[in-house]
Amino acid sequence: MVSPPGALAKDKKRAILEATLAILREEGLSGLKMEEVARRAEVGKGTIYLYFRDKKDLLKCLVEERTWAFYREVEGIVRLRAPFFTRLEALLQKRLAWIAEWRGLWAAVAREAADDPLPWLQGLHQHYLDLLEELIQSGQAEGAVRPGLHPRATAHVIAALGCTPQLEVEAYLEHLMEVLRKGVAP
Structure with missing residues (x-):
C-alpha cells in the first residue's frame, strides 16, 4: 500500500x-x-x-502542537449538544488532564522556546479564552448561567481555575464544580 x-x-x-x-x-x-x-x-x-531549525524551534512546535490539540478537544466539548454544566465539567476534566500531562514543564519549555514567550503564549491562550467565552454565552442562552455575568470576565475566571490543583484531581474537580454551580454566596 x-x-x-x-x-x-x-x-x-x-x-x-x-x-x-x-x-x-x-x-x-x-x-x-x-x-x-x-x-x-x-x-x-x-x-x-x-x-x-534548532532546539528552540522544536520546543516551540511541541508547545503549539499540544496546545492546539487541546484546543480542538475543548472546541468539541464547547459545541456539544449537552447541558452547560455537563460541558463545563468535561472541559475542566480535559484541562486538568492537560495540566497533568505537562507536570510543571509548560513554563520552562515556553521560556526555552522563545526569547520573549509572553506575547506568543498570550496569543495561544486567547483562543482558549474565546472558547470559554463561547461556552459561557451558550450557558446564558440555555438559562444555566446568570445573564448578568460578563462572558469575557467569566471566561478569564474559569481559565484561572484548575491550573494547579492542590487536592486529588477528582476531589478538586468535584469541589470546583460545586462552587461553579452554587456560587459562594450563602
Whole structure:
C-alpha cells in the first residue's frame, strides 16, 4: 500500500515531537538532548533538522502542537449538544488532564522556546479564552448561567481555575464544580 504524499514526513515529525515530550517528562528540560530525541524517534539526528531549525524551534512546535490539540478537544466539548454544566465539567476534566500531562514543564519549555514567550503564549491562550467565552454565552442562552455575568470576565475566571490543583484531581474537580454551580454566596 502506498502512503499519501507527506504521510511519512508527518509520521517522522510526530515521532520527534512525541520523543521530545517523553524525554521532557523523564529527564526535564536539562536532559533534553537532540541525539536522544533522534534515537527515541528512530530517525537520524539530521532528520530532526529537516523539520526544526534548532532546539528552540522544536520546543516551540511541541508547545503549539499540544496546545492546539487541546484546543480542538475543548472546541468539541464547547459545541456539544449537552447541558452547560455537563460541558463545563468535561472541559475542566480535559484541562486538568492537560495540566497533568505537562507536570510543571509548560513554563520552562515556553521560556526555552522563545526569547520573549509572553506575547506568543498570550496569543495561544486567547483562543482558549474565546472558547470559554463561547461556552459561557451558550450557558446564558440555555438559562444555566446568570445573564448578568460578563462572558469575557467569566471566561478569564474559569481559565484561572484548575491550573494547579492542590487536592486529588477528582476531589478538586468535584469541589470546583460545586462552587461553579452554587456560587459562594450563602
